[in-house]
Amino acid sequence: MSADQWLGLFTGVLFGFLLQKGRVLRFEKQVGAMLLKDMTILKFMLSAILVGMVGINILADAGVITLNHKAINLGAVLLGGALFGAGWAVMGFCPGTSLGALGEGRWHAGFAIVGMVAGAALYAELYPFFKSTAFAWKDFGKIGLPEALGVSPWVIIPFFWAGTTFLFFWFEKRGL
Amino acid sequence: MKWKTKDGGWSPYLAGGLVGLLAIVSVYATTQWMGKTNYLGASTTFVRAAGFLERMVAPERVEANEYFTKEKVRVDWQFMLVLGIFLGALIASVTDRSFKLESVPPIWKDRFGRSIGKRAAGAILGGIVAMVGARMADGCPSGHGLSGMMQLSVSAFVALGMFFSVGIFIAALVYGRRSS
Numbered sequence: 127m128s129a130d131q132w133l134g135l136f137t138g139v140l141f142g143f144l145l146q147k148g149r150v151l152r153f154e155k156q157v158g159a160m161l162l163k164d165m166t167i168l169k170f171m172l173s174a175i176l177v178g179m180v181g182i183n184i185l186a187d188a189g190v191i192t193l194n195h196k197a198i199n200l201g202a203v204l205l206g207g208a209l210f211g212a213g214w215a216v217m218g219f220c221p222g223t224s225l226g227a228l229g230e231g232r233w234h235a236g237f238a239i240v241g242m243v244a245g246a247a248l249y250a251e252l253y254p255f256f257k258s259t260a261f262a263w264k265d266f267g268k269i270g271l272p273e274a275l276g277v278s279p280w281v282i283i284p285f286f287w288a289g290t291t292f293l294f295f296w297f298e299k300r301g302l
Numbered sequence: 303m304k305w306k307t308k309d310g311g312w313s314p315y316l317a318g319g320l321v322g323l324l325a326i327v328s329v330y331a332t333t334q335w336m337g338k339t340n341y342l343g344a345s346t347t348f349v350r351a352a353g354f355l356e357r358m359v360a361p362e363r364v365e366a367n368e369y370f371t372k373e374k375v376r377v378d379w380q381f382m383l384v385l386g387i388f389l390g391a392l393i394a395s396v397t398d399r400s401f402k403l404e405s406v407p408p409i410w411k412d413r414f415g416r417s418i419g420k421r422a423a424g425a426i427l428g429g430i431v432a433m434v435g436a437r438m439a440d441g442c443p444s445g446h447g448l449s450g451m452m453q454l455s456v457s458a459f460v461a462l463g464m465f466f467s468v469g470i471f472i473a474a475l476v477y478g479r480r481s482s
Contacts, residue, residue, distance in 0.1 A: 147317045192339050211471075214428070216458045217429050238429045243348055245433025
């Protein structure tokens, strides 16, 4: 195995370990969030974002790493996002958590994995069609919120922290 | 704040915060080691897995496919990351005894019964739709939801908003708004 592959495997083991410890891999946690009954996955995701956002923007400012925004191709992100949301609700796993759920014994996640691999093969067939339709509508390119708003990321990050902290207190107060 | 949950897990704030640290270390390590900043993600790996499987039955079809050519069918850093998630979850669940063989998840069982066939049909159909969507949107809750949000990407805010708003709508339709 190459160094890249070892690094990926090592990072993945830590990622999977933390996903399992946070108890976010399970069907009932994912669907529970969508049914607005159990906000565990949102607490987990937002906590990761709050921490990661600070470190990644410091490293990017220092020129140590490069940001790599995904393009905001409006038709593709809106339609693709909607399809993902619909499939996610029925399947009860997302691509990353499906493998983790299998790891903690929830073997029915294997059905979701089979479906997603089939979906990927189907997408590869449909790609030329989507390129001339959904992708051809409006592409704003690879932009970040700071550029879009014309402000420094360090103006946005404190607001994000404040809003998210407020949300956390609200979740705890409501026992979600 | 409690650091342990009732089911023996870690507080999602703690485990999530540590994933934030892992993401920071990971972008640094990939930049230093691989010469290019790599962000946590998962869904492209499913394209590569599909490419490997399809290659066994129809290699010329994979060869000629524009999307497989674009994403390159190979076992890369992210592919190993996704396999690592499986291993990490296995280690964590076996060591704290939360590993449990389960054929039909709760919530689903309440709504559709214990039939494995029904669960399989739902998961496969949902998986197909979700993966077509994830590839069209160019990311899933890892790539957009974590990595994109950490970078303050505009696409991440839009994608995550769609994931959850449509997910909430469809979940209400499928599982009903019955109080537990």
